[in-house]
Amino acid sequence: HDKWEIDPHELMLHDELGSGQFGVVRRGKWRGSIDVAVKMMKEGTMSEDDFIEEAKVMTKLQHTNLVQLYGVCSKNRPIFIVTEYMRHGSLLNYLRKHEQSLSSNQGLLLDMCIQICKGMAYLERHNYIHRDLAARNCLVGSENIVKVADFGLARYVLDDQYTSSGGTKFPIKWAPPEVLNYTRFSSKSDIWAYGVLMWEVFTCGKMPYGRLKNTEVVERVQKGIILEKPKGCYKEVFDIMRKCWSPSPEQRPSFRNLKDQLVNVSQGIL
Numbered sequence: 466h467d468k469w470e471i472d473p474h475e476l477m478l479h480d481e482l483g484s485g486q487f488g489v490v491r492r493g494k495w496r497g498s499i500d501v502a503v504k505m506m507k508e509g510t511m512s513e514d515d516f517i518e519e520a521k522v523m524t525k526l527q528h529t530n531l532v533q534l535y536g537v538c539s540k541n542r543p544i545f546i547v548t549e550y551m552r553h554g555s556l557l558n559y560l561r562k563h564e565q566s567l568s569s570n571q572g573l574l575l576d577m578c579i580q581i582c583k584g585m586a587y588l589e590r591h592n593y594i595h596r597d598l599a600a601r602n603c604l605v606g607s608e609n610i611v612k613v614a615d616f617g618l619a620r621y622v623l624d625d626q627y628t629s630s631g632g633t634k635f636p637i638k639w640a641p642p643e644v645l646n647y648t649r650f651s652s653k654s655d656i657w658a659y660g661v662l663m664w665e666v667f668t669c670g671k672m673p674y675g676r677l678k679n680t681e682v683v684e685r686v687q688k689g690i691i692l693e694k695p696k697g698c699y700k701e702v703f704d705i706m707r708k709c710w711s712p713s714p715e716q717r718p719s720f721r722n723l724k725d726q727l728v729n730v731s732q733g734i735l
């Protein structure tokens with residue numbers, strides 16, 4: 466038995482947590498006592514063999530702000546991807562559900578951003594590009610702990626409506642100019658997405674660019690028009706978001722120095 470292979474007989478599946486384009490996620494128990502979430506990959510949505518190869522690498526990526534991949538059940542179809550269970554679900558839903566209390570707690574919003582930045586700095590150190598960083602792909606656990614999820618999975622999606630920047634499902638609103646023009650992903654394109662994620666956090670889950678069509682967003686981003694400062698957001702925090710949206714990737718900070726800047730701001734203003 467390879468370490469990343471999980472025996473499905475050791476899994477008990479419980480209620481459904483959510484379903485996306487890649488399949489259904491259910492709560493479960495592993496080996497009787499470990500709380501897990503199990504994603505049952507809809508057939509044909511993912512290049513499974515490539516993903517299973519990748520799973521070996523992902524199980525080695527361990528950090529308090531990364532959703533831990535426990536392993537996969539790859540011996541039958543659909544394949545199961547098993548991760549740690551995060552009791553408050555997606556960050557986007559959490560922000561929207563708790564807008565009332567969160568909107569007056571800039572300190573907590575900034576702390577959530579710092580936690581995500583730490584998880585992303587770890588991926589950056591391991592030369593691992595996320596490719597789909599957004600509040601919908603972060604999860605919230607107990608004691609306001611926030612973790613980055615789904616890192617790297619975008620590479621295995623077969624649906625080119627999702628993978629090509631011209632596709633209808635491509636996350637245009639989180640993409641920098643070099644991704645829109647040349648699909649050039651890097652840790653610096655993750656930084657751009659992180660800036661949009663910060664905007665999502667400080668607006669408690671608003672949709673970036675509201676109801677603008679993808680073509681209109683592409684036009685604005687190409688012209689250098691950026692998102693407006695969220696209401697009530699400290700100027701120092703918005704200045705950091707703006708650095709993430711520098712048109713040229715080289716001018717954007719790394720996650721490593723972004724974390725130091727965010728911690729300084731949080732010590733300064735709070």
Ligand SMILES: COc1cc2c(cc1NS(C)(=O)=O)=CC1=C(NCc3c(C)cccc3C)N=NC=21
Nearest residue numbers: 482483502503504546549550551552554555614
């Ligand atoms: C409590 O509510 C939830 C909890 C979780 C959750 C969704 C909800 N509900 S909802 C839809 O937000 O309203 C998804 C997960 C998850 N991992 C998901 C995952 C797996 C299994 C495989 C590969 C990649 C990933 C990201 N760990 N815990 C939870």
